[in-house]
Amino acid sequence: MPFETQSARDLLRSFPEPALVIDHQGGILFANVAGERLLQPQGIEPGTSITAFLPEDERSRLRPLDWLKRWAESPDAPELRHVHLYCAAASGSTIPVRVRVGRLNLDPPCYMVMLQDVSEEQARQHETRQAQRLASRQLAISADAILNVDERLKITYANAATHTLFGYPAGSLVGKPLALLLPERFRADHDKYVHAFAAETSPARLMGERAEITGRHADGTELPLEASIAKITTDRGQVFTAHLRDLRERKAQEANLRRALSSLSTIFEHALQAMALINPDGTVEQMNAAARQLLPSGFNPQGQAFVALPFWSDDAQATRTNLTEALDSSMQGTPVRQAVGITMPEGTHRTLDFSLTPVLADGAVVAVVAEARDLLEDV
Amino acid sequence: MPTIIYVEHNGTEHAVSVAPGQNLMQAAVEHAIPGIEGDCGGLCACGTCHVYLPDDLAALVDAPDELEQGMLEFAFDVNDTSRLSCQLIADDAMDGKRVLMPKRQY
Numbered sequence: 001m002p003f004e005t006q007s008a009r010d011l012l013r014s015f016p017e018p019a020l021v022i023d024h025q026g027g028i029l030f031a032n033v034a035g036e037r038l039l040q041p042q043g044i045e046p047g048t049s050i051t052a053f054l055p056e057d058e059r060s061r062l063r064p065l066d067w068l069k070r071w072a073e074s075p076d077a078p079e080l081r082h083v084h085l086y087c088a089a090a091s092g093s094t095i096p097v098r099v100r101v102g103r104l105n106l107d108p109p110c111y112m113v114m115l116q117d118v119s120e121e122q123a124r125q126h127e128t129r130q131a132q133r134l135a136s137r138q139l140a141i142s143a144d145a146i147l148n149v150d151e152r153l154k155i156t157y158a159n160a161a162t163h164t165l166f167g168y169p170a171g172s173l174v175g176k177p178l179a180l181l182l183p184e185r186f187r188a189d190h191d192k193y194v195h196a197f198a199a200e201t202s203p204a205r206l207m208g209e210r211a212e213i214t215g216r217h218a219d220g221t222e223l224p225l226e227a228s229i230a231k232i233t234t235d236r237g238q239v240f241t242a243h244l245r246d247l248r249e250r251k252a253q254e255a256n257l258r259r260a261l262s263s264l265s266t267i268f269e270h271a272l273q274a275m276a277l278i279n280p281d282g283t284v285e286q287m288n289a290a291a292r293q294l295l296p297s298g299f300n301p302q303g304q305a306f307v308a309l310p311f312w313s314d315d316a317q318a319t320r321t322n323l324t325e326a327l328d329s330s331m332q333g334t335p336v337r338q339a340v341g342i343t344m345p346e347g348t349h350r351t352l353d354f355s356l357t358p359v360l361a362d363g364a365v366v367a368v369v370a371e372a373r374d375l376l377e378d379v
Numbered sequence: 380m381p382t383i384i385y386v387e388h389n390g391t392e393h394a395v396s397v398a399p400g401q402n403l404m405q406a407a408v409e410h411a412i413p414g415i416e417g418d419c420g421g422l423c424a425c426g427t428c429h430v431y432l433p434d435d436l437a438a439l440v441d442a443p444d445e446l447e448q449g450m451l452e453f454a455f456d457v458n459d460t461s462r463l464s465c466q467l468i469a470d471d472a473m474d475g476k477r478v479l480m481p482k483r484q485y
């Protein structure tokens with residue numbers, strides 16, 4: 001049959017998208033092949049109400065015929081782009097469909113309803129949205145400050161930790177220049193740094209790969225920070241994303257530790273008793289001033305075997321065996337205390353009250369502290 | 380800024396500070412609260428930002444207009460306390476109030 005004489009009905013019948021013609025009461029007058037395939041492949045009995053193909057569900061208030069009529073009159077209604085009807089498909093499942101409606105000028109009027117299965121589109125959209133939610137939750141709970149900056153170095157995103165770290169009210173940093181978060185004296189250099197990074201081929205610079213940076217808190221104080229940055233090319237140009245870690249606590253801990261260590265080493269060095277710190281391999285790590293006086297001048301004890309130091313008495317063999325045993329047992333974790341004889345550089349003998357105390361860390365002996373006190377001077 | 384507590388259908392609560400003037404759908408989407416979709420971006424044209432308002436919050440807002448009532452037809456599990464959250468504008472009086480979310484938006 002030539003195209004001109006093909007009836008409208010036949011054309012519609014072979015139209016690839018599901019299409020129905022309904023009367024003004026919602027009775028189906030005609031369904032094309034694709035429509036029957038979607039709803040009822042055995043064929044739809046003329047006059048069946050379209051409501052028969054709506055799933056029995058929680059949307060009991062929906063009056064589909066009213067909406068179809070309304071959409072026929074206003075094909076640009078915004079909800080047409082966003083709402084889905086659900087139909088009980090032949091497959092037994094419920095399928096979301098996008099709907100288009102046209103009015104056929106008959107008396108009484110009829111409506112042509114086009115259906116488009118959007119289940120795949122909807123599933124994809126759900127997946128994307130779930131992934132987005134997960135990602136944004138991760139950003140929200142991150143202890144690190146995470147922010148994005150555009151090519152003009154304007155902040156386009158900042159997570160909650162960024163606002164807390166820099167002391168700004170939640171959400172207020174978006175749209176602000178990155179310079180706000182930097183001390184004045186670093187701003188120019190930082191701009192150069194970012195532009196250099198934009199030009200280079202590496203996609204990211206990670207914490208540890210670059211020196212510490214300094215940020216500026218809203219109250220004007222400076223913040224020591226560790227930073228990773230990455231660049232992402234988007235349709236709207238380059239985006240830089242930075243992860244910033246607050247180093248204040250680590251710095252304070254380091255300073256405390258340094259203070260504690262320097263007090264301890266002063267106490268050690270200037271103690272009146274002779275003291276030595278012995279490594280697990282039996283060599284001397286350190287000796288204090290009082291202990292060094294027992295050695296010939298110029299003798300450097302560090303790294304020497306403790307039991308072979310020159311001051312042990314002349315009946316050396318016995319003393320050494322005894323000392324070796326004592327050191328071994330202290331290395332096993334048992335403190336030792338005994339009297340030991342030594343010979344001073346100028347040849348006098350002394351007897352010392354001598355102790356070995358194991359130093360434990362996480363249950364293991366990491367060093368032994370030797371201490372000696374003069375008992376009496378032998379002449 | 381008022382804090383609104385969004386309660387998921389399973390009872391999980393999300394406290395969010397919402398700028399006065401912002402609608403409750405926008406704030407939920409910005410904070411990635413599961414349970415509110417907001418497909419139309421707040422045009423009152425999708426019905427996927429459906430919530431239930433407890434009495435104390437309902438007393439603070441105007442009754443739904445005709446457009447919103449119409450779009451509520453497309454929401455699931457609708458009852459007398461149902462509203463579309465994109466039509467509810469936050470203000471300071473709402474501080475600490477709870478909004479309940481339905482089991483599904485699709």
Ligand code: FES
Binds near residue numbers: 404
């Ligand atoms: S967001 Fe679409 S109706 Fe509220």
